Amino acid sequence: MLAQLAWRNLLRHRRRSLITIAAVAIGVATLTFLWAFIDGINAQMVDNSTRYFTGDAHLHARGYQDDPGPERVMEDAGPVLDVARLDPAVVAATPRLEGTALASSGEKARGVRLVGVDPATEAAVSDLDETVVDGAALAAG
Structure with a gap:
C-alpha cells in the first residue's frame, strides 16, 4: 500500500x-x-x-624507530646490505644517511631534510638523477 x-x-x-x-x-x-x-x-x-626517497624497504639500527636520533646509526651497514642484495626479491640496495636540520637566512627559517647517498649505488634505487635540469647528476669519486 x-x-x-x-x-x-x-x-x-x-x-x-x-x-x-x-x-x-x-x-x-x-x-x-x-x-x-x-x-x-x-x-x-x-x-x-x-x-x-624511501624505496620499498628500510633497514634501521635497533631502537631507531623508538628514538630516531643521529646516534642511532648502523655502524657498519655493509654486511646488512650484502645479505639484502643476496635476496632474489631485492632489485637494488644502497646505504643512506638521513637527518633533519633548520636552514635560516636573515629572518626566515625552514626545516630541511638531509639525505647522504652513495652515488655509485644510488642510481639503481632512485630516479633523482633523471630530474637534473642543468648540470650533471652526482657521480662517484
Whole structure:
C-alpha cells in the first residue's frame, strides 16, 4: 500500500521527481569521480615517495624507530646490505644517511631534510638523477 502511494506520488509530480533524480545522479557521479581522483593522487604520492626517497624497504639500527636520533646509526651497514642484495626479491640496495636540520637566512627559517647517498649505488634505487635540469647528476669519486 505504501509503495503504491509513493509510486503514484512520483508519477504525479514527474518534473520534481526528474529534477531530484538528476540531482542525486550528478551528486553520485561527482562523488565517484572525486574518490577516484583522490585515490589516483594518493597512489601517485606513494609511487613518487618510493621512487625518489624511501624505496620499498628500510633497514634501521635497533631502537631507531623508538628514538630516531643521529646516534642511532648502523655502524657498519655493509654486511646488512650484502645479505639484502643476496635476496632474489631485492632489485637494488644502497646505504643512506638521513637527518633533519633548520636552514635560516636573515629572518626566515625552514626545516630541511638531509639525505647522504652513495652515488655509485644510488642510481639503481632512485630516479633523482633523471630530474637534473642543468648540470650533471652526482657521480662517484
